[in-house]
Amino acid sequence: MKIGELAVAANCTTDTIRFYEKAGVLPKADRTHGNYRSYGPAHLERLRFIRNCRALDMTHDEIRSLLQTMDAPSAGCDDVLPILDAHIGHVEVRLQELAALKSQLLELRSQCHNEASGTCGILTGIGAIQSEPVVERQTHLG
Amino acid sequence: MKIGELAVAANCTTDTIRFYEKAGVLPKADRTHGNYRSYGPAHLERLRFIRNCRALDMTHDEIRSLLQTMDAPSAGCDDVLPILDAHIGHVEVRLQELAALKSQLLELRSQCHNEASGTCGILTGIGAIQSEPVVERQTHLG
DNA sequence: CTTGACCTTGGAGTCACTCCAAGGTGCTTA
């Protein structure tokens, strides 16, 4: 299997596959006589796994941990659960942040015509926010 | 006011201020005799506005639009509302994506001990996801 | 005159890709 076929099979681009190889999440491929990368079914399965993890918004670090666990002789739930739970935690944190953000934005929006001044109440509203020191990120999700 | 004092007053780092200047969201500062950047209250107000927009997860492009509108002689709600509404849209899209993600992750988590096989049901579960071609992003929020 | 806090610039690193240019490979058709 050449890289283009693998890309089609895994629903990603050849660029992404080469990037995964360089990033060390996908093992290096064998090469053909003409220096083309050559893949087998195992590579496809691994790549599909990685793509699924990415679809679940995991980082490459999280994915590497999972793959390492998977490759260990005794791949038990005990090793996998903490990784998954940490990730679920990230998602929950981000959900709460975004929910708070949304209500703040809606509140701001409602100030639009609430002011009799010459300028838009929204701009005044944004200027009036009291910013706190930026909280350190609890999640890799933007 | 030197850059360090401005940074303290606006709750950000000097690096961030210099970056904003290079990125064109904050106007260039005057320089002292010793080539230090020198700021006045107007700069602080502007920087606070920018930091508040960032706290609302707006991009620099969105912020530049707002600032431009604000600097126009007739800064009305008519110009501001579309920008704000588009941003609220981004937040809502991302909220829905993350909610879907969370239920998928919880579903996955529940498969942990649901399998009698030797390996963890979670890993099997991730491998079994049928990935769709990656949807183009509707939002800049990660 | 030295110390130390602050400032300057430029460049590299982050994350997970994406896009591109210049050139090589290999199969089909004329």
Add this chain to the structure above:
DNA sequence: TAAGCACCTTGGAGTGACTCCAAGGTCAAG
């Protein structure tokens, strides 16, 4: 045999919004 074409190779630059660092300059206090 040659040309054409689809595919492959590498390396490097760009994305966004910073963050971190090194090497050196400025300035006030002791």
